[in-house]
Amino acid sequence: MDFSFSEEQEMLRKTARDFLEKECPKTMVREMAEDEKGYSAELWQKMAELGWMGLVFPSSYGGGGGSFLDLAVLLEEMGRALLPSPFFATVVLGGLYILEAGSTKQKEELLPRVAGGDMLLTLALSEPGVEYDAGSIAVKAVPRQGGYAINGTKLFVPYAHVADYLLCVARTREGVEPDQGLTTFIVDAKTPGSTCTPLKTIGRDHQCEVVFENVVVNKKDLLGKPDNGWVDVEKALQKATVALCIDMMGGAQQVLDMTVEYAKNRVQFGRPIGSMQALQHHCANMAVSIEASRSLAYEAAWRISEGLPCAAEVSMAKSFASECYTQTTQLGMLIQGGVGFMEDHDLPLYYRRAKATEVILGDADSHRERIARELLD
Amino acid sequence: MEFGFTEEQEQFRQEVIDFCKAERGDPSSFSSKIAEKGWTGLSIPREYGGLGLGAIYRVIFMGEGAYWRAPIAPYDYGVTISLLGNICLKHGSEEQKWEYLPQIARGEIFCGQGYSEPQAGNDLTSIETRAVRQGDHYIINGQKMWIHDARTYKYTLLMARTDPDVPPEKGLSLFIIDNTSPGVTVIPQLAMNGQLTPQVFLDNVKVPGENLLGEENRGWDYYLENKPFYWNKEQGAETGTMRRIFDDVVRYARETKKDGRLLSQTPLARQKLAKMATDIRVVRFLMYRMAWMETQGLDLFNIGATTRVFHVEAWVRFINTAMQLLGLGGQLQLREKHAPLRGIMETLYRQAALQLMQRAGPSYIKSVIATHELGLPEAW
Numbered sequence: 001m002d003f004s005f006s007e008e009q010e011m012l013r014k015t016a017r018d019f020l021e022k023e024c025p026k027t028m029v030r031e032m033a034e035d036e037k038g039y040s041a042e043l044w045q046k047m048a049e050l051g052w053m054g055l056v057f058p059s060s061y062g063g064g065g066g067s068f069l070d071l072a073v074l075l076e077e078m079g080r081a082l083l084p085s086p087f088f089a090t091v092v093l094g095g096l097y098i099l100e101a102g103s104t105k106q107k108e109e110l111l112p113r114v115a116g117g118d119m120l121l122t123l124a125l126s127e128p129g130v131e132y133d134a135g136s137i138a139v140k141a142v143p144r145q146g147g148y149a150i151n152g153t154k155l156f157v158p159y160a161h162v163a164d165y166l167l168c169v170a171r172t173r174e175g176v177e178p179d180q181g182l183t184t185f186i187v188d189a190k191t192p193g194s195t196c197t198p199l200k201t202i203g204r205d206h207q208c209e210v211v212f213e214n215v216v217v218n219k220k221d222l223l224g225k226p227d228n229g230w231v232d233v234e235k236a237l238q239k240a241t242v243a244l245c246i247d248m249m250g251g252a253q254q255v256l257d258m259t260v261e262y263a264k265n266r267v268q269f270g271r272p273i274g275s276m277q278a279l280q281h282h283c284a285n286m287a288v289s290i291e292a293s294r295s296l297a298y299e300a301a302w303r304i305s306e307g308l309p310c311a312a313e314v315s316m317a318k319s320f321a322s323e324c325y326t327q328t329t330q331l332g333m334l335i336q337g338g339v340g341f342m343e344d345h346d347l348p349l350y351y352r353r354a355k356a357t358e359v360i361l362g363d364a365d366s367h368r369e370r371i372a373r374e375l376l377d
Numbered sequence: 378m379e380f381g382f383t384e385e386q387e388q389f390r391q392e393v394i395d396f397c398k399a400e401r402g403d404p405s406s407f408s409s410k411i412a413e414k415g416w417t418g419l420s421i422p423r424e425y426g427g428l429g430l431g432a433i434y435r436v437i438f439m440g441e442g443a444y445w446r447a448p449i450a451p452y453d454y455g456v457t458i459s460l461l462g463n464i465c466l467k468h469g470s471e472e473q474k475w476e477y478l479p480q481i482a483r484g485e486i487f488c489g490q491g492y493s494e495p496q497a498g499n500d501l502t503s504i505e506t507r508a509v510r511q512g513d514h515y516i517i518n519g520q521k522m523w524i525h526d527a528r529t530y531k532y533t534l535l536m537a538r539t540d541p542d543v544p545p546e547k548g549l550s551l552f553i554i555d556n557t558s559p560g561v562t563v564i565p566q567l568a569m570n571g572q573l574t575p576q577v578f579l580d581n582v583k584v585p586g587e588n589l590l591g592e593e594n595r596g597w598d599y600y601l602e603n604k605p606f607y608w609n610k611e612q613g614a615e616t617g618t619m620r621r622i623f624d625d626v627v628r629y630a631r632e633t634k635k636d637g638r639l640l641s642q643t644p645l646a647r648q649k650l651a652k653m654a655t656d657i658r659v660v661r662f663l664m665y666r667m668a669w670m671e672t673q674g675l676d677l678f679n680i681g682a683t684t685r686v687f688h689v690e691a692w693v694r695f696i697n698t699a700m701q702l703l704g705l706g707g708q709l710q711l712r713e714k715h716a717p718l719r720g721i722m723e724t725l726y727r728q729a730a731l732q733l734m735q736r737a738g739p740s741y742i743k744s745v746i747a748t749h750e751l752g753l754p755e756a757w
Binding site: 003004005006069256260264271272274275276277280283284288291292295299302306312313315316319365367368370371372375376 | 378379380381382383386433627630631641642644647648650651652654655658659662663665666669670673683686687740742743744746747748750751752753754755756
């Protein structure tokens with residue numbers, strides 16, 4: 001057993017923290033929340049130069065050959081800084097999925113461009129009334145002109161408005177088991193027939209509605225096996241869920257740090273409010289909960305890194321993180337009072353983000369149901 | 378990072394499981410058999426009669442022992458190794474190490490904790506029991522509460538005041554007291570969990586000078602340093618106990634219908650079971666992380682506090698949830714005819730309350746986390 005980060009990982013963490021402190025101040029986070037594109041192309045370029053987009057991909061695809069745990073370290077810092085960028089959509093949802101399920105040709109064609117920061121990807125999965133359940137997916141792809149035509153509406157697709165390619169999960173066969181008959185397509189965002197509309201969300205994090213109207217894709221743009229795509233989607237979702245948990249813990253830790261700092265300095269009734277036991281215990285509860293949540297997240301990340309089965313562990317991490325991050329921001333509000341409620345304070349940014357990530361990739365209840373499935377059925 | 382066991386650790390774990398399954402039926406010979414294997418001295422250095430394998434092996438052993446409900450007395454063993462074992466190894470004289478550590482390693486002695494007094498609970502600086510040096514020995518007078526089984530344990534690690542003229546925490550010392558010494562009177566009190574918790578009265582008890590552990594007036598420092606162990610005494614048995622009860626409850630949920638529907642297929646029960654499983658995972662992780670940090674010689678104060686708070690709260694939540702899942706049947710006591718899980722939950726539920734106050738309750742440790750780990754000002 002070894003519960004420590006490697007020297008390289010510690011170095012990566014430090015580089016990332018220093019870089020993001022300088023390049024991603026909260027003024028920028030706020031600006032990007034309102035920005036049409038939602039990220040800074042200049043910052044994206046600098047991140048690419050640091051090798052971040054390629055970190056987790058093998059060197060044969062122009063990547064840095066890092067592990068999923070290395071990526072986790074980086075994501076924790078991004079979550080801490082609330083970095084507004086299509087990184088998660090491109091590298092985690094898109095890139096890792098292609099790395100897992102793509103053909104050699106697809107990987108050779110797409111991954112080096114992702115690694116170089118020259119291509120943006122995203123995953124189009126959820127739909128109106130469909131969250132992460134295979135059986136309910138209604139967007140259809142039917143054979144046409146030697147390829148397929150896609151019709152239907154996808155929702156909550158992160159950074160779809162700037163993505164070059166969308167990985168779209170669609171139904172290609174009816175009347176089979178719920179998790180059968182699904183196929184994922186690599187859809188060029190410029191293909192005629194697709195319309196992208198940004199959604200106004202609590203996290204102001206640039207999720208979109210994407211409507212497909214007879215969007216024609218080539219047969220070669222199938223990702224993974226036709227009619228049996230859900231197995232790979234599940235794997236991609238497992239990685240993405242753990243990655244999100246780690247991101248969330250970075251944010252939760254930052255909220256705790258800010259809150260403790262405030263409690264040390266804010267004087268009321270002639271003493272720092274941090275000397276009041278009621279508030280001390282809130283802080284201690286936040287610290288214990290974050291430690292527990294982070295433990296679950298890193299254990300799941302490690303299992304993914306090692307290629308071990310991890311369905312239950314992933315859901316444990318997400319069910320815990322979903323509740324931990326939201327509660328942490330609520331307690332942060334409680335302790336920091338009115339000043340923390342002001343939009344020019346950093347806390348509202350985390351408060352919004354926590355509530356968004358609580359439900360993105362599944363809320364606590366749905367993940368507990370997944371755990372139960374693993375344990376009981 | 379590497380959260381898995383090494384091949385040797387996994388082999389050891391399997392050996393412990395096989396042994397517990399084969400031998401647990403005979404409690405009378407169990408202790409001597411594990412002592413023979415050296416498993417009572419897993420983390421005690423080789424030069425003092427242990428196996429010197431370190432804390433991770435100890436947690437594996439305690440965890441699996443508890444899971445298989447082997448008669449390893451995790452509490453007795455845990456309290457002995459985490460108090461006398463640890464402090465003796467760090468601060469004892471060479472003679473004391475030779476005297477006590479091999480006996481602990483062989484599983485021959487248990488040593489309880491004699492810290493609390495009627496007026497000194499979490500606030501141990503208020504200890505009034507006095508130890509006065511007279512030539513080559515000390516004379517001790519006072520009263521102690523909540524002593525671990527002083528009727529059957531051979532020793533008590535006693536904290537007493539050796540210097541009343543300095544600030545309260547500067548005048549305390551630790552003594553190894555033989556519980557059969559003249560002047561020691563034990564009066565048991567019956568606790569809600571059915572255990573007898575003795576009060577101990579010390580009336581001019583003569584203790585040889587060599588039974589002072591470490592230096593005179595350094596008792597408080599040793600106590601502080603040892604807190605992570607003091608808080609987490611069962612040494613990993615906690616994870617095994619939780620896993621075992623969880624598996625029992627899962628079996629029950631799969632076999633039992635409530636109002637016509639299998640409990641395991643009831644959405645609310647499934648949510649509760651999933652939460653229990655998640656809590657177990659966290660406790661296990663924290664216990665092994667703390668053990669790993671011990672093997673690395675790292676400071677255990679913060680991880681010890683976090684582990685304890687999470688474990689206590691998770692444990693109480695866990696037992697409460699398990700009771701809820703058993704429904705009406707949960708009320709039934711051990712070996713009652715209709716009792717689910719042979720009535721064990723009723724006992725465990727009563728025992729669980731102990732965790733909320735024993736060896737500093739979670740409220741106290743949260744204050745410690747707030748001030749020590751987070752750096753908030755002391756409360757007044």
